[in-house]
Amino acid sequence: MPLPPLTGHLEARRRLARSARAGTLPQVLLFTGPAGIGKQRLALWLGQLVLCEHQDEEPCGACRSCRLVAGLAHADVHWFVPISRPKAGDTDKQVDEAAEALAGIMEERRKRPLYTPADGMASHSIASVRLLQRRASLTSVEGGRRVFIIGEADRLVAQESSPEAANATLKLLEEPPAGALFVLTTLDPRRVLPTIRSRAAPVRLHRLSDAEVRGFLREQTDPRWSAEKIEERVALAGGSIGAALTEGEDAGKAYRSAEQLLAAVIEGPGPALERALGQPAFAARGDFAAMLDALADTLGEAARGAMGQPVRRSVPAPLLRHRSPAPLLLAMEKVNEAREMAAGNVNPQVLLAVLGEDLAEVL
Numbered sequence: 460m461p462l463p464p465l466t467g468h469l470e471a472r473r474r475l476a477r478s479a480r481a482g483t484l485p486q487v488l489l490f491t492g493p494a495g496i497g498k499q500r501l502a503l504w505l506g507q508l509v510l511c512e513h514q515d516e517e518p519c520g521a522c523r524s525c526r527l528v529a530g531l532a533h534a535d536v537h538w539f540v541p542i543s544r545p546k547a548g549d550t551d552k553q554v555d556e557a558a559e560a561l562a563g564i565m566e567e568r569r570k571r572p573l574y575t576p577a578d579g580m581a582s583h584s585i586a587s588v589r590l591l592q593r594r595a596s597l598t599s600v601e602g603g604r605r606v607f608i609i610g611e612a613d614r615l616v617a618q619e620s621s622p623e624a625a626n627a628t629l630k631l632l633e634e635p636p637a638g639a640l641f642v643l644t645t646l647d648p649r650r651v652l653p654t655i656r657s658r659a660a661p662v663r664l665h666r667l668s669d670a671e672v673r674g675f676l677r678e679q680t681d682p683r684w685s686a687e688k689i690e691e692r693v694a695l696a697g698g699s700i701g702a703a704l705t706e707g708e709d710a711g712k713a714y715r716s717a718e719q720l721l722a723a724v725i726e727g728p729g730p731a732l733e734r735a736l737g738q739p740a741f742a743a744r745g746d747f748a749a750m751l752d753a754l755a756d757t758l759g760e761a762a763r764g765a766m767g768q769p770v771r772r773s774v775p776a777p778l779l780r781h782r783s784p785a786p787l788l789l790a791m792e793k794v795n796e797a798r799e800m801a802a803g804n805v806n807p808q809v810l811l812a813v814l815g816e817d818l819a820e821v822l
C-alpha cells in the first residue's frame with residue numbers, strides 16, 4: 460500500500476523544488492514544526508522529487524523511482540525512526556539489531572501507512588548512528604542520489620560514551636558524501652544537539668489549515684469516517700493530521716488542558732485556578748510541551764480575533780473581549796518562554812505555577 464499523498468505545505472514545496480532544480484538545495488536540512496503535520500512525509504516527498512526520472516516541480520508519482528519511494532522500497536532512501544535500544548552486547552550485533560528493527564517498522568508502515576508516533580522511550584541510539592554511518596559510506600544502488608531521513612532528530616542521543624561515533628556523525632553532516640541528502644525532522648529545533656543543528660539548513664513548517672485536514676480525513680480514512688466525526692476531529696486537531704487521527708482520550712487533550720488553564724486564569728485566584736495549576740496530569744514532558752503549544756496557538760487565535768480577523772478555531776469567549784491584541788501577544792511571549800524552559804530540565808509543575816501567575820497578570 461503506497462503512502463497517502465502529501466497534504467499542504469505548498470509554499471515549502473515550491474521553495475524546495477526550486478532549489479533542487481537550481482542545484483542549490485543544501486545537503487543537510489532540518490524540517491521543524493508541530494507534531495502530526497507531515498514533516499517526515501514531506502521529507503519522503505523531497506526524496507521522491509530528487510530521485511524522480513522527470514525533473515519537475517513535483518515528483519511525477521508514476522515513474523519507477525517515485526513508486527519505489529512511495530512504497531518505502533527504494534534502495535537509496537534510508538528512513539531512520541526512533542527504535543528501542545538494541546539489547547545485544549556486541550557492537551556489530553547491535554547494529555544488525557537496529558537494522559532489523561528499522562526494517563520491521565518499514566514493513567509495518569507498508570501495511571499501515573497511517574502510522575502512530577514512536578513511543579516515548581524510543582531513540583536513535585549509537586547503534587542507529589553506526590548503521591547510518593555504514594549506509595552513508597556505501598555507493599548508490601540505483602546510480603542516483605541517496606536520501607537519508609532522520610525522523611525526530613531530537614532523539615539522537617548525545618554520545619559522550621562514544622566520542623568516535625559522535626565525531627563521525629558530525630563529519631558526515633559537515634562534509635556529506637557527494638549526492639547524499641540528509642533530511643532531519645523535529646518538533647523543536649532547540650531540542651536537537653547544537654552541533655548537529657548548526658550544520659543543517661532549517662525549513663520551518665506550519666500547521667495545516669482545517670480545510671486541508673478535512674480533505675485528508677475525507678480521502679484517507681478507511682473505513683470512511685462520517686461527516687460528523689470528521690468535523691469533530693477537525694475542530695480538535697489544531698491543524699495536525701496526526702492529532703485528528705489520534706483515537707479516543709488523546710484527541711484534543713492538549714487543547715482541552717490549555718482551555719481549562721486559560722479559563723481558570725481568567726476567572727482569577729480561587730479554587731479553579733488552584734486546581735488547574737495543581738494538575739498532576741503532565742506525566743510525560745511531551746504532554747506538557749503539547750499543552751504549551753496548544754496554549755500559544757489558542758492565544759494566537761484570540762489575538763487574530765482581537766485584530767478583527769476571522770477566528771479559525773474555538774477560543775474561550777472571555778479572551779475575545781480584548782479590544783487590542785497586545786495583552787494576548789504578551790501572554791504568548793510568556794508561554795514561549797515557558798516552552799523554552801520546558802525543553803530543559805525544569806519541573807513542569809513549577810513552570811506551570813509561574814506561567815499561571817504571569818498569564819493572570821497580563822490577561
Ligand SMILES: [Zn+2]
Nearest residue numbers: 511519522525
Ligand atoms: Zn517520478
